Amino acid sequence: MFHRLKAYFARALEVPDAISPVRYETLKRLMTVLMVTVSVAPLLILTFISHSQYMRTLEEEMETPLAALAHKTQAGIELYLGERVSTVSFMAHAYHLQDLSHEHTLNRIFHALKSQYQGFVDMGLVDKNGRQIAYVGPYQLKGADYAGKQWLKDTEIRGHYISPAFLGYRGYPHLVIAVHRLEENGAEWTLRVATDTLPIQQIAVPDGKSRDTDVFLVNDQGVLQTDSALYGKALGKMPFQLPHAVHDTEVIRKEGNDGRSYLMALCTIKGTDFRLVAIKPIDTAFRPWLALRAELLWVIFGGIALIVLVSNMLMRHLVDRLRASDERRVAVFAQMEHNQKLSSIGRLAAGVAHEVNNPLAVILEKAGLAQDLLTMNKIGGDEKEKQRLVNLLQGIESTVERARGITHRLLGFARRMEVSRQELHIEEVIEETMGFLEREARHHGVLLAADFPEPLPEIISDRGQLQQIFLNLIGNALDAQSECQGKGNGERFIKIRGVAEDRCISVSVADNGKGMSQEVLRHIFEPFYSTKKSKGTGLGMFITYGIVQKLGGHITVESTEGEGSTFTVVLPLTPPDVSGEA
Amino acid sequence: MGLRLLLADDERDFVDTLAERLRLRDYDVQVVYDGAEAIRAVTADKPDLVVLDLFMPGLPGDEAIRQLKMMYPAMPIILLTGHQAVDDTGISPISQAFACLTKPLAFKDFVATVEAAIRGSATQGNEK
Numbered sequence: 001m002f003h004r005l006k007a008y009f010a011r012a013l014e015v016p017d018a019i020s021p022v023r024y025e026t027l028k029r030l031m032t033v034l035m036v037t038v039s040v041a042p043l044l045i046l047t048f049i050s051h052s053q054y055m056r057t058l059e060e061e062m063e064t065p066l067a068a069l070a071h072k073t074q075a076g077i078e079l080y081l082g083e084r085v086s087t088v089s090f091m092a093h094a095y096h097l098q099d100l101s102h103e104h105t106l107n108r109i110f111h112a113l114k115s116q117y118q119g120f121v122d123m124g125l126v127d128k129n130g131r132q133i134a135y136v137g138p139y140q141l142k143g144a145d146y147a148g149k150q151w152l153k154d155t156e157i158r159g160h161y162i163s164p165a166f167l168g169y170r171g172y173p174h175l176v177i178a179v180h181r182l183e184e185n186g187a188e189w190t191l192r193v194a195t196d197t198l199p200i201q202q203i204a205v206p207d208g209k210s211r212d213t214d215v216f217l218v219n220d221q222g223v224l225q226t227d228s229a230l231y232g233k234a235l236g237k238m239p240f241q242l243p244h245a246v247h248d249t250e251v252i253r254k255e256g257n258d259g260r261s262y263l264m265a266l267c268t269i270k271g272t273d274f275r276l277v278a279i280k281p282i283d284t285a286f287r288p289w290l291a292l293r294a295e296l297l298w299v300i301f302g303g304i305a306l307i308v309l310v311s312n313m314l315m316r317h318l319v320d321r322l323r324a325s326d327e328r329r330v331a332v333f334a335q336m337e338h339n340q341k342l343s344s345i346g347r348l349a350a351g352v353a354h355e356v357n358n359p360l361a362v363i364l365e366k367a368g369l370a371q372d373l374l375t376m377n378k379i380g381g382d383e384k385e386k387q388r389l390v391n392l393l394q395g396i397e398s399t400v401e402r403a404r405g406i407t408h409r410l411l412g413f414a415r416r417m418e419v420s421r422q423e424l425h426i427e428e429v430i431e432e433t434m435g436f437l438e439r440e441a442r443h444h445g446v447l448l449a450a451d452f453p454e455p456l457p458e459i460i461s462d463r464g465q466l467q468q469i470f471l472n473l474i475g476n477a478l479d480a481q482s483e484c485q486g487k488g489n490g491e492r493f494i495k496i497r498g499v500a501e502d503r504c505i506s507v508s509v510a511d512n513g514k515g516m517s518q519e520v521l522r523h524i525f526e527p528f529y530s531t532k533k534s535k536g537t538g539l540g541m542f543i544t545y546g547i548v549q550k551l552g553g554h555i556t557v558e559s560t561e562g563e564g565s566t567f568t569v570v571l572p573l574t575p576p577d578v579s580g581e582a
Numbered sequence: 583m584g585l586r587l588l589l590a591d592d593e594r595d596f597v598d599t600l601a602e603r604l605r606l607r608d609y610d611v612q613v614v615y616d617g618a619e620a621i622r623a624v625t626a627d628k629p630d631l632v633v634l635d636l637f638m639p640g641l642p643g644d645e646a647i648r649q650l651k652m653m654y655p656a657m658p659i660i661l662l663t664g665h666q667a668v669d670d671t672g673i674s675p676i677s678q679a680f681a682c683l684t685k686p687l688a689f690k691d692f693v694a695t696v697e698a699a700i701r702g703s704a705t706q707g708n709e710k
Binding site (some may be wrong): 357360361362365369373376402404408 | 593595603684686688
């Protein structure tokens with residue numbers, strides 16, 4: 001499992017080794033993603049944790065006052081109802097059946113009650129057969145038969161009873177409080193009082209003050225006992241089933257039918273089957289938080305955008321630097337490889353030259369001896385035949401001379417030698433060298449000109465070696481001109497231009513001769529590479545290259561086939577201290 | 583008899599042929615094939631001029647020239663080398679030689695150098 005995961009990441013994080021645009025693109029993407037992930041992930045986690053923590057705290061802070069409100073309201077309603085029940089109970093106990101059955105007495109008691117307690121609507125006395133034998137109130141209910149009614153039975157069983165609300169007089173909901181009495185003499189009766197629910201409503205919602213919390217009573221059938229801001233008037237039906245409630249206040253969360261979330265405190269009212277409900281939409285409590293959250297979101301998204309932007313820029317910069325250094329490294333390697341190649345070719349050439357020199361010497365001596373023998377008449381024979389042999393031997397001699405020239409130049413290049421240093425003006429050296437070649441240039445009709453826009457500083461270098469360099473370069477330029485003599489159109493020139501650069505001198509030799517192909521350019525500084533067929537040794541540029549290196553400079557060439565070539569030699573004002581391996 | 587020369591070179595083919603050519607020109611030439619032999623021969627015969635190859639087995643030319651110059655400071659010595667790297671093999675032995683020539687030899691130059699060397703030493707000898 002772990003291995004597979006590791007392999008997966010290795011594949012995902014793979015960066016191509018080859019130096020290609022893909023490599024840097026991948027690298028940049030990878031680093032950016034990593035950096036953004038590493039910086040954004042903790043930010044998001046932190047945000048998430050604080051958010052949920054804050055929400056929890058907020059909910060708790062909301063629950064507590066809601067529960068307190070429910071509890072307070074519960075106490076108020078229980079007090080109110082208890083007061084009424086005990087008042088009615090007191091009446092029932094203070095009077096006998098015969099007192100109360102007189103409507104006159106009942107009327108007096110009722111009015112006394114009404115003057116002390118608000119909300120009482122009517123009052124009736126029900127005998128044991130369920131018939132209302134006395135009644136005070138706005139309805140004509142005397143003689144009403146309640147026999148077999150559930151409330152009557154409940155009252156007889158429990159001693160007192162509080163009914164659910166019902167719509168009554170003046171269109172206000174009412175509820176009935178009934179007390180059952182069993183006298184010592186066996187008389188059995190029930191005192192029934194209807195009371196307005198408005199006071200209860202006022203306890204739940206004092207002064208009709210509109211608050212964001214909705215407090216109301218509901219019975220176990222789900223019928224509203226008081227007005228609810230959310231679910232309609234009293235005696236309406238609750239749109240949903242309420243959960244079971246106990247006397248102690250409980251707070252629960254409720255998803256409303258309108259899609260909002262509500263916090264609901266629930267408790268029962270003692271002595272009734274009412275439940276008190278205090279309900280509050282959560283979003284009102286969260287309104288300030290939502291405003292804050294919007295601002296925080298701006299900050300977070302702004303921050304993330306900034307991180308992405310900065311990482312991207314940073315990585316681009318970094319990868320660009322990396323790419324530049326890679327490219328530089330590759331270039332340096334190429335240069336080193338080139339130098340290495342030339343230097344080993346040089347060493348090889350020197351070795352070969354040395355080994356070839358000895359047999360050449362033998363050939364030359366033998367040929368010389370044979371010539372001596374012939375010319376000194378140590379050997380008899382026909383004079384004409386002898387002359388012919390002498391000619392052949394001279395041919396051998398001159399060929400060996402040619403080979404000797406090659407080997408000596410090779411050795412000259414390869415040998416280690418002290419560069420003799422002196423302060424000199426490079427203009428003088430160049431003009432001197434041009435002197436050697438002026439006649440040849442004129443002969444070919446080539447304009448040979450040197451240009452030094454400003455006086456060049458003195459350079460410490462080797463006069464002879466410098467001459468060799470310019471002799472080779474100008475000589476090659478002349479050859480390039482003479483070989484394209486057929487073209488014959490326009491002025492043919494060789495321009496030499498010397499300028500001072502930062503602690504070095506740059507001299508360029510430009511011609512508008514035949515130029516060189518890419519193939520020639522690639523091999524130009526290699527030994528035995530010649531385009532001049534029989535004429536050249538193929539060592540000129542090779543040796544020039546070696547000398548320039550030895551003097552601590554470098555040589556570059558630009559050329560376009562058919563348009564001409566420009567060689568540029570850059571030499572330091574003071575050569576490096578090392579005398580330099582060949 | 584002409585001038586007496588001693589040639590010392592390990593390249594037998596070369597040195598023998600050179601000796602024969604010189605003999606044709608009436609020089610009295612003795613040939614040896616290494617440095618130690620060259621010193622023995624010089625001690626024994628005291629030639630007019632010594633031609634030493636710079637690189638020989640046994641006693642190399644630069645060591646031989648040092649020893650010879652110690653014994654016979656006036657004796658002219660010509661060095662031969664197949665190598666042009668003469669100027670960095672050490673300054674003293676080479677500067678002690680009358681000349682240092684590179685192989686393959688241009689024979690005419692060689693003979694001219696030999697003559698010049700002997701003339702030079704003769705002048706020196708006369709001055710003494």
